[in-house]
Amino acid sequence: MGRWEPGARERLVVAAVDLFTEQGYDATTVAQIAERAGLTRSTFFRHFSDKRELLVAGQETLSRLLADGVAEAPASATPLEAVAVGLERASAAMGPANRELGPRIKAAVAASTELQERDALKSVGMAAAMTAALVARGVPDPTAHLASELGVLAFKRGYARWSETDGDTGGLAACSLAALEDLRAATATLG
Structure with missing residues (x-):
């Protein structure tokens, strides 16, 4: 996973929007978002407190x-x-x-x-x-x-x-x- 690659925040937002569109907000987990973005869960939590925060980034x-x-x-x-x-x-x-x-x-x-x-x-x-x-x-x-x-x-x-x-x-x-x-x-x- 691209732990130190630039644009992590933006990649997480795009990954979340893709997953929310594909399977719905409730069915999407933080782990899935991080995986889709090619990042770790800890990287997710460095940028966002929870998945709700993604769409108000x-x-x-x-x-x-x-x-x-x-x-x-x-x-x-x-x-x-x-x-x-x-x-x-x-x-x-x-x-x-x-x-x-x-x-x-x-x-x-x-x-x-x-x-x-x-x-x-x-x-x-x-x-x-x-x-x-x-x-x-x-x-x-x-x-x-x-x-x-x-x-x-x-x-x-x-x-x-x-x-x-x-x-x-x-x-x-x-x-x-x-x-x-x-x-x-x-x-x-x-x-």
Whole structure:
């Protein structure tokens, strides 16, 4: 087994997604994931505390990128413009591997209540990071929460479009920003 080979974390995620797709989340063991990745169980546990953590791998990084983008937006930016900068920053970190895994992760999450709960916590974490960054910019709390929730929804919708479309979508940033604009327009119809 490739004990010290680079990319162990990514290999574990891909192996897990493959196994979750093939045999379901509940039927997949840590040992099977490690074996499929060509790694040991101890290597698995150096990267993840349990198999639930695999599908939220990178959540902390994603939340930090969103918050950093919000914080770095121009001082004159509105809350949604700051969120848009956060979406662009986070989108820049996503590559072809993220795009390819998207539909498979979505299917695995849809098939497991436990993974749906973890995915919901991921969304809460992303929103909390952006809310804190907006509040630090002086945005009132209710406005910061609303803008952050719209940002999370835009990211999810943009990611789904980007990962499920074969053609050129202009990239994840373009898809997320288009989704944010759609949501901004939709809020005007709420009355």
